[in-house]
Amino acid sequence: GDALIRHDLEQRHVPKAAVAAALAGLAAESERAALVVERCGRTVQTARYLAARGFAEDEIARAVAWEADEGI
Numbered sequence: 001g002d003a004l005i006r007h008d009l010e011q012r013h014v015p016k017a018a019v020a021a022a023l024a025g026l027a028a029e030s031e032r033a034a035l036v037v038e039r040c041g042r043t044v045q046t047a048r049y050l051a052a053r054g055f056a057e058d059e060i061a062r063a064v065a066w067e068a069d070e071g072i
Contacts, residue, residue, distance in 0.1 A: 002029050004054025029055060033063035 002023055009019045026032070033055050040046040042064045050060045 001033070001050065001053050001055030001059070002026075003056065007054065029059050030062060033059045037063045 005023060005026075006019055009022060014022075033050055036050060037046055040049065047060050047064050050063065051057070
């Protein structure tokens with residue numbers, strides 16, 4: 001997800017403008033999350049997988065069609 005990518009690039013001391021450009025060049029986080037869910041299924045394990053990779057909670061909830069407050 002965007003958060004993990006941003007964190008990784010910042011840890012490598014990539015300039016903020018380059019980080020923003022890199023993220024802008026990616027498909028939307030929601031699209032990437034939907035692809036993972038399509039491949040792996042709408043399961044708790046998939047939600048955990050996405051969370052561990054820096055996807056936003058609201059994007060995970062949308063991708064697996066759950067409400068964010070259901071305790072992914």
